[in-house]
Amino acid sequence: MSILAFVEIAEGAIKKTSQEAVGYAAEVARMRNTTATAVVLGEIASAELENLGRIGAAKVLQAADSRLNEGNIQAYANVLAQAVEKENAEVVVLAKSSLGDAVAARLAAKIKASLASNAVELPDTSNGFIVKRSIYTGKAFAYTEMNSDKKIIAIKKNVYTPAETENKASVEAFSPTLQEADFNVKIKETVKATGDILLPEADIVVSGGRGLKGPENWGIIEELAGALGAATACSKPVSDLDWRPHHEHVGQTGIKISPNLYIAVGISGAIQHLAGVNSSRVIVAINKDADAPFFKAADYGIVGDAFDVVPRLTKAVKELK
Amino acid sequence: MKILVCITHVPDTTTKISFTDNNTKLNKAGVQFITGPYDDYALSRAIELKEASGGTVTVLNVGLAETEPTIRKALAVGADDAIRVNAEPTDAFFVATQIASIAKQNTYDLILMGRESIDFNSGQVHGLVGEMLGIPSVSPVMKLDIEGTTAKLSREIEGGKEQLEVSLPLVAGCQEPIAEWKIPNMRGIMTARTKPLKVVEPTGKEELTTVTKYELPAPKGACKMIPAEEAEKLITLLRTEAKVL
Numbered sequence: 409m410s411i412l413a414f415v416e417i418a419e420g421a422i423k424k425t426s427q428e429a430v431g432y433a434a435e436v437a438r439m440r441n442t443t444a445t446a447v448v449l450g451e452i453a454s455a456e457l458e459n460l461g462r463i464g465a466a467k468v469l470q471a472a473d474s475r476l477n478e479g480n481i482q483a484y485a486n487v488l489a490q491a492v493e494k495e496n497a498e499v500v501v502l503a504k505s506s507l508g509d510a511v512a513a514r515l516a517a518k519i520k521a522s523l524a525s526n527a528v529e530l531p532d533t534s535n536g537f538i539v540k541r542s543i544y545t546g547k548a549f550a551y552t553e554m555n556s557d558k559k560i561i562a563i564k565k566n567v568y569t570p571a572e573t574e575n576k577a578s579v580e581a582f583s584p585t586l587q588e589a590d591f592n593v594k595i596k597e598t599v600k601a602t603g604d605i606l607l608p609e610a611d612i613v614v615s616g617g618r619g620l621k622g623p624e625n626w627g628i629i630e631e632l633a634g635a636l637g638a639a640t641a642c643s644k645p646v647s648d649l650d651w652r653p654h655h656e657h658v659g660q661t662g663i664k665i666s667p668n669l670y671i672a673v674g675i676s677g678a679i680q681h682l683a684g685v686n687s688s689r690v691i692v693a694i695n696k697d698a699d700a701p702f703f704k705a706a707d708y709g710i711v712g713d714a715f716d717v718v719p720r721l722t723k724a725v726k727e728l729k
Numbered sequence: 730m731k732i733l734v735c736i737t738h739v740p741d742t743t744t745k746i747s748f749t750d751n752n753t754k755l756n757k758a759g760v761q762f763i764t765g766p767y768d769d770y771a772l773s774r775a776i777e778l779k780e781a782s783g784g785t786v787t788v789l790n791v792g793l794a795e796t797e798p799t800i801r802k803a804l805a806v807g808a809d810d811a812i813r814v815n816a817e818p819t820d821a822f823f824v825a826t827q828i829a830s831i832a833k834q835n836t837y838d839l840i841l842m843g844r845e846s847i848d849f850n851s852g853q854v855h856g857l858v859g860e861m862l863g864i865p866s867v868s869p870v871m872k873l874d875i876e877g878t879t880a881k882l883s884r885e886i887e888g889g890k891e892q893l894e895v896s897l898p899l900v901a902g903c904q905e906p907i908a909e910w911k912i913p914n915m916r917g918i919m920t921a922r923t924k925p926l927k928v929v930e931p932t933g934k935e936e937l938t939t940v941t942k943y944e945l946p947a948p949k950g951a952c953k954m955i956p957a958e959e960a961e962k963l964i965t966l967l968r969t970e971a972k973v974l
C-alpha cells in the first residue's frame with residue numbers, strides 16, 4: 409500500500425498547490441504507516457523532482473513522455489490508473505485545478521474510487537476514513553465517509569503547509585502504456601498569460617469590481633498587486649463586460665479561491681461573489697459605501713474612494729519593503 | 730443530433746444554508762430551488778445547437794418528485810422531453826451510474842451538464858460518465874461548436890484557455906460564457922406542461938461515499954474598520970496583526 413500525489417507542472421516548475429498535495433499525501437502516508445509517491449507526467453528537470461523529497465515524497469514516478477507534456481484529461485487519467493496499480497496505492501491526493509478535477513473524475517471511475525473534492529483538512533481515520541470537505545460553495549462543510557478501498561482526495565488551496573526537511577526523493581522512470589484513443593481530444597492551441605501569478609496559486613489576491621468604473625482604471629489594481637506579489641481577480645460583471653478576462657472572475661460561477669489575503673476593491677459583496685472567496689484566510693474590503701455587504705464578510709474594512717485609497721496602499725507597501 | 734442535458738435541482742445561490750436532524754439534513758424550509766447555474770449554461774447551449782441545426786434535447790435529472798418543477802422549466806425553455814430517475818442524488822458515483830445507464834439505452838451524440846453542481850461542488854459527474862461510457866469528457870468548457878461530427882471546444886485553464894477538437898460522442902461539463910441563460914416565455918411554459926416526462930427507477934444502489942454530518946463555518950468576527958485618512962495603517966495591521974504580509 410502507498411499514497412500517491414498527482415503533481416502538476418506550470419512553466420517548468422512544480423505548482424505550489426501540488427506541493428501542498430504532496431505534503432498532504434505524506435501526512436496521510438504517515439497515518440497509514442506507509443510512504444508517499446509523487447507522480448509527475450511529462451518532461452521536467454530531475455533536480456526539481458528530487459526536491460519533492462523535502463516536502464515528504466519518498467519516491468517520484470516520472471513518466472517523461474513528451475506526449476504527456478500537455479495536460480490531456482483522458483491520457484492523464486489512464487496513466488494515473490496505471491500508477492495506482494503499480495504502487496498498490498490506497499489514496500490519491502491532488503490539488504484542485506481545471507485539469508486535476510477533470511482527471512480525478514475519470515480516474516475515480518477507472519479504479520472505482522470514492523472521491524472527496526474540496527477537502528479542507530486531513531482525513532479522520534480513527535473510525536473509518538472521513539474527509540471534511542467544503543460544500544455549498546464555501547457556505548458549509550460535509551464530513552464524508554469514503555466507503556471504497558481506493559480513495560481520491562482533491563484538496564483546496566491552503567489546506568496543508570508541508571514541513572520542509574533535508575530529504576531527497578528517489579526518482580524512478582515510469583513508462584505507462586499509452587493508447588491512441590487517449591489522445592482523441594486534440595489540443596489545438598493553448599492561450600495562456602505567461603509570467604503572471606496564477607490566480608488559484610496566489611497567496612495574495614487583489615480583486616476589482618464594477619466600482620472601478622472601467623477597464624482603463626485597472627492600473628491601480630495591478631500596481632497594488634504588483635507591489636504585494638499578488639494575482640488579480642474581478643467580479644462577474646467585470647468579466648461579463650469584458651473589462652477583464654474570464655479566467656479572473658471569482659465567485660459562485662467563477663473560480664473559487666482560498667488565498668491568505670483577499671483584497672476586494674469596489675465590489676459590493678453579493679452572496680454569489682462571496683461564495684468564491686469566503687474561505688480566504690483574511691479578507692479586506694474597500695468600498696465607498698459604508699453599508700456594502702462586503703464589510704459583513706471582511707476582517708478589515710476601509711470606507712473610502714478606491715481611487716484615493718488604493719494608490720496610497722501601494723505606496724505604503726513599497727515603503728515597507 | 731441527439732443531445733442529453735443533465736441538470737441538478739439545487740438551492741438558489743442566495744440561500745442561507747442551515748441543517749436539521751442533528752446536522753444530518755439540509756433544512757429545506759423556505760429554500761427556493763433552481764436549476765444549477767452551470768447546468769443552465771449547458772441547457773442553453775443545447776437549445777442553441779438544436780435551433781441552429783435540428784435534433785432533439787432530452788433533459789435528465791436524478792431526483793425525487795420534488796424536482797419536477799425544475800425539469801418543467803427546462804422543458805419550457807425548449808427541451809423536447811425529460812427523464813427523471815426517481816432517487817435521491819446523494820453520491821456522485823451513484824448519479825453517474827444512472828446517467829450512464831440512460832445514455833447506454835439511447836446513444837446520444839452529446840451529453841452536456843454543468844461543470845459542477847452548486848450544492849456539492851465536486852465536478853465529478855461528467856468525468857465519471859465519460860469513463861463509464863468509454864467516451865471523451867471535457868471540462869470546464871466555455872465554448873462549444875459542432876461541425877459535422879466534430880466538436881470544437883474551448884476549455885478554461887488557469888490563466889487562459891485551450892482550443893480542443895474531438896469527434897462525437899462527447900461529455901462536456903459547461904460553464905459561462907458558453908451561452909446566454911434562456912428565460913422561458915409564456916408559450917414555452919404552456920407547451921412544457923404536455924411534453925413527455927418519463928419517470929424511471931434507478932439502476933443499482935451502490936454509493937461510494939456517505940455524508941455523516943454537516944457543519945456551518947464558524948461565524949466571522951467583526952470587521953475592523955480603518956478610517957480612510959489612515960488607510961496606510963491597514964498595511965501595518967496586515968503585517969503585524971493578521972501576519973499575512
Ligand SMILES: Cc1cc2nc3c(=O)[nH]c(=O)nc-3n(C[C@H](O)[C@H](O)[C@H](O)COP(=O)(O)OP(=O)(O)OC[C@H]3O[C@@H](n4cnc5c(N)ncnc54)[C@H](O)[C@@H]3O)c2cc1C
Nearest residue numbers: 617618619643644659660661662674675676680681696714
Ligand atoms: C446565479 C448567479 C451567479 C453569480 N455568480 C457570480 C460570481 O461568480 N461572481 C460574482 O462576482 N458575481 C456573481 N453574480 C453576480 C452578483 O450577484 C453581483 O451582481 C456581482 O457580484 C456584483 O459585482 P460588483 O460588486 O463588482 O458590482 P456592484 O454590485 O455594482 O458593486 C459595485 C460596488 O463598488 C462600490 N464603489 C463604486 N464606486 C466606488 C469607488 N470609487 N470606490 C470604492 N468603491 C466604489 C459600490 O459602493 C458598490 O458596492 C452572480 C449572480 C447570479 C444571479
